[in-house]
Amino acid sequence: MDELDDGATIPIVEELSGKHLVVTSDSYTVYPIFFPGGDIGKLAACGTMNDLAVMGATPIAVLDAIVVEEGFPFEDLERVLESFKRVLEEENVALIGGDFKVMPSGKLDGMVISTTGIGIAESVITDRDLRVGDKLVINGTVGDHGAAIMALQAGLDVESTGLASDVHPLTRAMEEALEIGGVHAAKDLTRGGLASALNDFASKNNVALYVHEDAIPIREEVLAYSEMLGVDPLALACEGRALLAVEAGVAEEIVEAWRRMGYGDAAVIGEVVEGRPGYVLMETSAGGIRVVTRPSGEIVPRIC
Amino acid sequence: MDELDDGATIPIVEELSGKHLVVTSDSYTVYPIFFPGGDIGKLAACGTMNDLAVMGATPIAVLDAIVVEEGFPFEDLERVLESFKRVLEEENVALIGGDFKVMPSGKLDGMVISTTGIGIAESVITDRDLRVGDKLVINGTVGDHGAAIMALQAGLDVESTGLASDVHPLTRAMEEALEIGGVHAAKDLTRGGLASALNDFASKNNVALYVHEDAIPIREEVLAYSEMLGVDPLALACEGRALLAVEAGVAEEIVEAWRRMGYGDAAVIGEVVEGRPGYVLMETSAGGIRVVTRPSGEIVPRIC
Numbered sequence: 001m002d003e004l005d006d007g008a009t010i011p012i013v014e015e016l017s018g019k020h021l022v023v024t025s026d027s028y029t030v031y032p033i034f035f036p037g038g039d040i041g042k043l044a045a046c047g048t049m050n051d052l053a054v055m056g057a058t059p060i061a062v063l064d065a066i067v068v069e070e071g072f073p074f075e076d077l078e079r080v081l082e083s084f085k086r087v088l089e090e091e092n093v094a095l096i097g098g099d100f101k102v103m104p105s106g107k108l109d110g111m112v113i114s115t116t117g118i119g120i121a122e123s124v125i126t127d128r129d130l131r132v133g134d135k136l137v138i139n140g141t142v143g144d145h146g147a148a149i150m151a152l153q154a155g156l157d158v159e160s161t162g163l164a165s166d167v168h169p170l171t172r173a174m175e176e177a178l179e180i181g182g183v184h185a186a187k188d189l190t191r192g193g194l195a196s197a198l199n200d201f202a203s204k205n206n207v208a209l210y211v212h213e214d215a216i217p218i219r220e221e222v223l224a225y226s227e228m229l230g231v232d233p234l235a236l237a238c239e240g241r242a243l244l245a246v247e248a249g250v251a252e253e254i255v256e257a258w259r260r261m262g263y264g265d266a267a268v269i270g271e272v273v274e275g276r277p278g279y280v281l282m283e284t285s286a287g288g289i290r291v292v293t294r295p296s297g298e299i300v301p302r303i304c
Numbered sequence: 305m306d307e308l309d310d311g312a313t314i315p316i317v318e319e320l321s322g323k324h325l326v327v328t329s330d331s332y333t334v335y336p337i338f339f340p341g342g343d344i345g346k347l348a349a350c351g352t353m354n355d356l357a358v359m360g361a362t363p364i365a366v367l368d369a370i371v372v373e374e375g376f377p378f379e380d381l382e383r384v385l386e387s388f389k390r391v392l393e394e395e396n397v398a399l400i401g402g403d404f405k406v407m408p409s410g411k412l413d414g415m416v417i418s419t420t421g422i423g424i425a426e427s428v429i430t431d432r433d434l435r436v437g438d439k440l441v442i443n444g445t446v447g448d449h450g451a452a453i454m455a456l457q458a459g460l461d462v463e464s465t466g467l468a469s470d471v472h473p474l475t476r477a478m479e480e481a482l483e484i485g486g487v488h489a490a491k492d493l494t495r496g497g498l499a500s501a502l503n504d505f506a507s508k509n510n511v512a513l514y515v516h517e518d519a520i521p522i523r524e525e526v527l528a529y530s531e532m533l534g535v536d537p538l539a540l541a542c543e544g545r546a547l548l549a550v551e552a553g554v555a556e557e558i559v560e561a562w563r564r565m566g567y568g569d570a571a572v573i574g575e576v577v578e579g580r581p582g583y584v585l586m587e588t589s590a591g592g593i594r595v596v597t598r599p600s601g602e603i604v605p606r607i608c
Contacts, residue, residue, distance in 0.1 A: 007356070008326070008327050010324065016320075018315075018316065020314065063327060067331055103605060107335075109407075109411035114329075114369040302411075
């Protein structure tokens with residue numbers, strides 16, 4: 001890879017023939033920029049890795065475009081860039097270019113990081129190949145990131161609540177699952193959390209999903225915070241969770257592999273069923289059935 | 305190309321083997337977002353095309369990440385996106401993905417567009433292969449964009465001054481030059497204008513450049529505005545100009561070809577010479593020699 005001023009070049013060697021180039025673009029505006037479990041730099045790097053990972057791609061390169069307000073503290077910028085780069089180093093991914101701009105104070109509050117991630121996939125995983133009978137698996141607890149950020153934004157003493165973002169790269173978890181095989185669809189949970197991802201799966205594939213409330217891993221702290229504020233933990237953002245639809249025969253194997261990797265809360269949370277296409281139904285802990293709808297209404301700004 | 309939610313995939317077909325993938329990332333914060341000659345949407349699209357074009361690449365795909373302030377007028381957003389897409393359509397380039405976020409009012413003034421451009425190059429042109437004896441050619445007048453934006457920011461009645469941005473895609477101009485051949489280096493002029501591009505050429509290649517003030521095309525209106533405000537027109541931003549270092553034998557041919565394309569002001573403006581490596585020397589209209597330095601001091605915010 002050759003790094004240049006305004007861009008970078010990647011030679012297309014013969015071994016790449018037949019593979020797929022995967023490209024993803026996102027911007028990150030999380031506020032506050034530092035939070036328990038990470039910061040906007042770590043979030044931007046992990047978010048980019050995760051978009052690629054759930055598509056079955058191995059990340060190879062990242063570009064960034066950073067805009068900060070005039071007078072943005074230099075030590076904060078350094079800390080953010082440090083976090084950003086640390087993730088890329090750990091993931092063996094090259095930062096091949098970028099852009100940096102300053103906006104006059106009052107025109108921007110804090111910073112915005114936009115990233116582009118480039119990866120190579122042998123075969124691409126989408127969110128559109130669910131099949132009736134598939135099991136739904138997740139690699140950990142839901143809502144951690146959203147709860148931590150919302151609590152911070154509400155001015156709560158987050159340290160004492162034990163809330164922390166789950167932000168981290170999903171590369172290894174996806175590799176493990178793809179190695180076992182039988183993965184039909186994957187999605188990383190970001191804005192709108194599990195509720196949004198489930199509804200995407202159901203509506204895009206015109207199938208019904210049936211999930212079990214008791215099986216969905218949620219940390220006590222997140223549950224307590226959700227109840228206090230009256231928000232649905234299933235709609236809270238995550239930044240280190242993948243929802244997969246897999247062949248029934250491999251579901252337990254993937255969950256076991258994840259647990260061995262340290263994802264102690266990985267679980268099978270439901271299945272793809274016939275009837276009521278587009279609906280997400282949940283068997284509640286109380287024994288009833290609830291329709292899990294797509295989160296709407298208030299958009300939570302600057303959650304990721 | 306398959307367009308997905310959070311990214312896109314491009315199959316690496318065999319014909320691409322041996323070519324180069326060129327990737328560029330940039331963010332655009334120009335203010336005001338509408339200006340004579342264009343708007344932030346056209347600027348973002350053209351800027352992306354131009355970064356690729358000067359590297360010798362044919363643009364194939366673009367991703368965008370747009371952040372607007374809450375309450376940003378919907379019709380303005382539509383107009384901007386319209387301009388953005390019009391350029392891509394005219395250039396036959398696919399918009400393969402993107403992201404859209406809203407920031408609370410007071411946290412961002414207006415909008416920021418970040419783009420990533422992807423192109424394919426048979427062989428990559430850089431800004432690092434200048435040779436003594438090369439001629440420097442440019443495809444038109446300098447400073448048009450910078451003068452128009454600065455005049456607007458200063459609250460002048462820009463319509464009456466005749467100032468307008470030169471923003472447009474350089475794809476065709478670069479294709480024409482590359483077809484003639486003998487192009488050793490290329491650079492699009494953006495922030496810092498011609499002065500900045502010349503200094504980049506000189507310092508990165510450790511050569512001296514000798515340019516002729518009389519030969520540098522500048523519009524009367526830009527000159528008048530520059531004199532009025534005491535700024536150097538050579539340091540004013542352009543958004544549709546390429547500076548090329550080419551074999552002496554093809555310089556006139558390239559300029560002639562450009563003129564036939566409608567670039568009536570295209571010109572040979574100087575040459576790469578021995579001695580004083582890293583310096584840009586200008587023979588002034590008055591007959592003296594001036595050193596053209598890299599623009600520094602005040603950064604003009606939100607010029608592009």
